[in-house]
Structures are given as structure tokens and as C-alpha cells.
């Protein structure tokens with residue numbers, strides 16, 4: 001069986017849902033493939049008072065739950081299945097997990113792939129005395 005593309009997996013999860021007057025979820029879905037070949041997914045949550053989080057954040061949480069933190073590739077899509085780039089907060093989160101994640105490949109737009117390093121050319125951690 002052919003391996004399902006990460007983008008296709010994400011598209012299947014990006015289903016905007018209005019829960020009530022305060023919360024909607026699933027506008028964006030993210031899929032991570034780790035260097036160990038495992039797949040983790042997440043969806044966005046949007047709330048009143050900005051209490052929600054990005055789909056990438058959710059996928060990272062799922063990954064950490066399984067003891068992994070090195071990301072080979074990642075994609076997030078909107079409800080139309082179009083790739084969207086990670087926000088600055090998510091870029092920073094992923095970069096802090098492991099220096100190896102600088103090589104993470106991210107589909108930032110349909111068919112456009114960049115490494116995290118390309119998205120963060122002046123990473124504040126680059127010259128710091130990091131232990132990772």
C-alpha cells in the first residue's frame with residue numbers, strides 16, 4: 001500500500017467546526033513525521049479571549065507524548081487543503097525542541113518546501129551556549 005501523503009492526512013483533519021459562541025476548531029490541521037518515521041497530527045483551536053492554539057502546537061504535543069522531538073517534515077493545511085506556513089511561535093517551538101529540527105522540511109505553500117533554518121535565518125539560539 002502506498003504511504004499516504006502528510007498533506008492528505010492533514011486535509012482529512014482540517015474540518016472547521018463551530019462548537020459554540022466561544023470556540024471553533026479544526027480550521028487548520030498539521031501533520032508531523034518524525035525522524036523515526038512516526039506520524040503525529042494536530043488541529044487548531046480558536047477561542048474567545050485568544051485561549052486557543054495552532055495545529056502545529058497540538059501536533060508537537062502529541063509527538064512529545066510519545067517521547068519524540070526530532071521532526072523530519074511537517075505540513076499544515078487550511079480547510080481547503082492548501083499548505084500554510086507555521087507562525088513565528090510555532091517555528092520557535094519546533095526550533096527549541098532540538099537543534100536537529102533546523103533541518104526539518106516544511107511545506108510552506110503548495111509545492112514550496114523550506115527548512116526551518118531557512119525560515120529562521122537569524123535564530124537567536126544559533127550563537128548561544130546551547131546544550132542541545
Ligand SMILES: [Zn+2]
Pocket residue numbers: 054055056057086087088089090091
Ligand atoms: Zn503557530
